Amino acid sequence: MKAVPLILLVSLLICSACGGSPGQTTPSAGTSAYIQNKGSDTIVNLALAWAERYQTEHPDISISVTGGGSGTGIAALINGTVDIANASRAITADEIKQAKANGINPVQVVISRDAIAIVVNPQNPVRRLTLQQISDIYSGKINNWTGVGGDDRPIVRLSRETNSGTHVYFLQTVIRLGDPKNTTLFSTDTLLLPSSEGIINEVRQNPNAIGYDGLGYIPPDLMNSVIAVAVDAGGAYVIPSITTVNNNSYPVSRDLYMYTNGQPTGAIKDYINWILSPEAQKIVADLGFVPIK
Amino acid sequence: MDKSPNWRETFVTAIVKTCGYSAVVFVILIFFFLLRQGLPALFEVKLGDLFTTRWYPIENHFGILPLLTGSLVVTVGAMLIAIPFGIGTAVFLAEIAPRWMREILKPLVELLGGIPSVVLGFLGILLLSPFLRVFLNLPTGLTALAGALLLGAIAIPTTVSIAEDALDSVPQGYREGALALGATKWQTIWRVTLPAARSGVLTALMLGVGRTIGETMAVMMVTGNAPVMAIKLTSILSPVRTMTATIAAEMGEVANGSTHYHVLFLIGLILFLISLAVNITASSVIFKSRKRAERVLS
Numbered sequence: 001m002k003a004v005p006l007i008l009l010v011s012l013l014i015c016s017a018c019g020g021s022p023g024q025t026t027p028s029a030g031t032s033a034y035i036q037n038k039g040s041d042t043i044v045n046l047a048l049a050w051a052e053r054y055q056t057e058h059p060d061i062s063i064s065v066t067g068g069g070s071g072t073g074i075a076a077l078i079n080g081t082v083d084i085a086n087a088s089r090a091i092t093a094d095e096i097k098q099a100k101a102n103g104i105n106p107v108q109v110v111i112s113r114d115a116i117a118i119v120v121n122p123q124n125p126v127r128r129l130t131l132q133q134i135s136d137i138y139s140g141k142i143n144n145w146t147g148v149g150g151d152d153r154p155i156v157r158l159s160r161e162t163n164s165g166t167h168v169y170f171l172q173t174v175i176r177l178g179d180p181k182n183t184t185l186f187s188t189d190t191l192l193l194p195s196s197e198g199i200i201n202e203v204r205q206n207p208n209a210i211g212y213d214g215l216g217y218i219p220p221d222l223m224n225s226v227i228a229v230a231v232d233a234g235g236a237y238v239i240p241s242i243t244t245v246n247n248n249s250y251p252v253s254r255d256l257y258m259y260t261n262g263q264p265t266g267a268i269k270d271y272i273n274w275i276l277s278p279e280a281q282k283i284v285a286d287l288g289f290v291p292i293k
Numbered sequence: 294m295d296k297s298p299n300w301r302e303t304f305v306t307a308i309v310k311t312c313g314y315s316a317v318v319f320v321i322l323i324f325f326f327l328l329r330q331g332l333p334a335l336f337e338v339k340l341g342d343l344f345t346t347r348w349y350p351i352e353n354h355f356g357i358l359p360l361l362t363g364s365l366v367v368t369v370g371a372m373l374i375a376i377p378f379g380i381g382t383a384v385f386l387a388e389i390a391p392r393w394m395r396e397i398l399k400p401l402v403e404l405l406g407g408i409p410s411v412v413l414g415f416l417g418i419l420l421l422s423p424f425l426r427v428f429l430n431l432p433t434g435l436t437a438l439a440g441a442l443l444l445g446a447i448a449i450p451t452t453v454s455i456a457e458d459a460l461d462s463v464p465q466g467y468r469e470g471a472l473a474l475g476a477t478k479w480q481t482i483w484r485v486t487l488p489a490a491r492s493g494v495l496t497a498l499m500l501g502v503g504r505t506i507g508e509t510m511a512v513m514m515v516t517g518n519a520p521v522m523a524i525k526l527t528s529i530l531s532p533v534r535t536m537t538a539t540i541a542a543e544m545g546e547v548a549n550g551s552t553h554y555h556v557l558f559l560i561g562l563i564l565f566l567i568s569l570a571v572n573i574t575a576s577s578v579i580f581k582s583r584k585r586a587e588r589v590l591s
Contacts, residue, residue, distance in 0.1 A: 068545050068546075069545065069546055071545075071546035071547075072545040072546050075545070075546060075547065075548055075549075078548060079549065094548075095548070098548050153432075154432040155432075156432045156433040161518070161542045161543070162349070162350065162351045162542075162543065162546070163542065163543060163545060163546030168351065183352075185347075185349055185352065185354075186349070188346075188347065188348075188359070188519060188520055188521045189519045189521050189531070189532065190519055191433065191435055191517040191518060191519050191532050192517075192518040192519060192520075192534070192542070193435075193517075193518065194513055194514070194518070194542055198418065198514070201418060201419070202422075202433070202435065205423045205426075206423075206426060206433055206434070208432050208433065209433065
């Protein structure tokens with residue numbers, strides 16, 4: 001009995017893998033379509049919420065959403081196994097080259113904005129840091145909380161895995177302070193945790209920890225220990241929120257993307273247009289992300 | 294009518310033979326696949342760069358030493374836990390526990406082996422690592438020790454189950470002989486029963502090691518995955534990154550055919566070779582001990 005859905009699933013996977021251009025069904029209106037959506041773990045909850053709402057409004061469309069990381073999503077797009085790749089970082093020149101070699105032409109759409117919140121344990125008295133201080137903490141120059149005006153405790157640095165777009169963005173924008181010539185790396189003893197939940201859980205129970213994650217992933221009990229960030233010591237310390245991202249005063253915010261193979265057509269085009277509509281962008285705000293416009 | 298059983302015989306023999314050979318064929322095929330995908334890494338990354346201490350593949354730092362030492366620390370730690378506990382439990386079940394208790398305990402131990410490792414990983418994150426941090430006053434509980442404890446717990450059921458079977462199959466006459474010569478219960482176990490069951494017990498330990506080296510999910514969840522060199526004695530109390538966790542965490546992201554992809558396969562190849570070495574050592578030890586036993590008996 002159990003084997004039947006499994007076989008269906010497997011054959012579905014095989015079909016989508018060999019199809020070359022999955023989801024692009026005949027253009028005639030009203031036909032059902034199957035859209036595969038994969039990538040960034042930052043976006044996955046948002047993409048799921050969108051897919052659920054869209055499917056209730058368009059019962060003929062089915063959308064499958066999976067996470068795995070921005071790199072994973074883009075790799076899947078390059079390999080032709082998904083229709084839409086979610087990414088919390090822009091596609092790299094290397095990836096574009098690989099895509100072209102595979103006959104894929106990635107097209108980018110900005111679907112929402114996101115702030116990266118830096119968060120510490122509620123017991124930790126530190127509530128404000130400059131970008132330079134955060135960079136020094138993560139590159140291993142500051143190893144004790146006394147170095148930034150906190151208690152005498154070792155600093156435990158938490159980060160997402162290297163396949164996470166958030167990781168790459170944090171490296172470029174915070175650790176390297178946006179300087180492309182800077183080659184500072186994460187301190188080797190930075191814990192690379194495979195999920196947002198892993199980071200939140202460790203920050204919640206460990207007073208030594210510092211972590212970063214998309215604002216939408218910070219649970220209410222940690223909202224009070226989100227770090228206010230200043231560009232330099234003299235500047236204003238800003239807490240991440242929809243307002244501070246939209247007026248560009250919070251320095252660690254970024255765009256979130258979807259990538260398709262070529263300009264989207266048919267069901268995929270309709271879906272992406274809907275995502276950019278006010279109705280879908282309201283879901284963005286509900287989940288703690290920052291709507292575009 | 295006369296021929297039909299013969300035909301059946303050939304047919305069944307052929308099937309059984311195919312099954313037997315297929316295991317060998319699969320192992321060889323996997324080995325060649327790993328070679329094909331992993332060896333290019335040796336040409337793309339200089340050997341000197343491969344054996345450095347920095348693992349940061351997205352910026353082309355492919356030093357695999359931290360991963361090797363990380364796996365080593367976690368595996369050795371797990372074995373230090375699993376060997377005494379596993380053999381102790383097996384001896385208790387086979388030699389000391391009364392029949393009724395054994396009939397309850399053994400299925401329970403085997404049930405422990407049925408718990409998915411990802412569930413143990415959850416317990417590790419939520420209970421074990423906070424406990425270790427507070428109890429040992431560590432910066433973080435996500436350490437090699439947490440991984441070793443979980444892996445020990447994963448290896449113990451396999452070890453216990455097989456070692457207990459081996460002890461159980463030692464003929465009763467051996468024990469009676471030892472007791473008749475005036476040996477105590479402990480002397481009988483240590484000098485007679487355990488040595489007699491040696492090959493089975495060793496097999497149990499090797500299967501336990503095998504599970505430990507290859508286990509991924511639980512380790513990835515609790516060891517913190519920081520690629521630091523684990524060469525000090527205190528490394529067991531610091532975060533490490535194992536080879537299996539590295540492959541699991543990074544395989545999904547890499548582009549097919551890139552250097553990073555080849556290096557990950559090279560790590561897989563190294564894991565394969567380590568398992569092979571462990572198995573060959575184990576079977577040669579068992580073989581030797583058997584030969585000696587045969588010599589003694591003849």
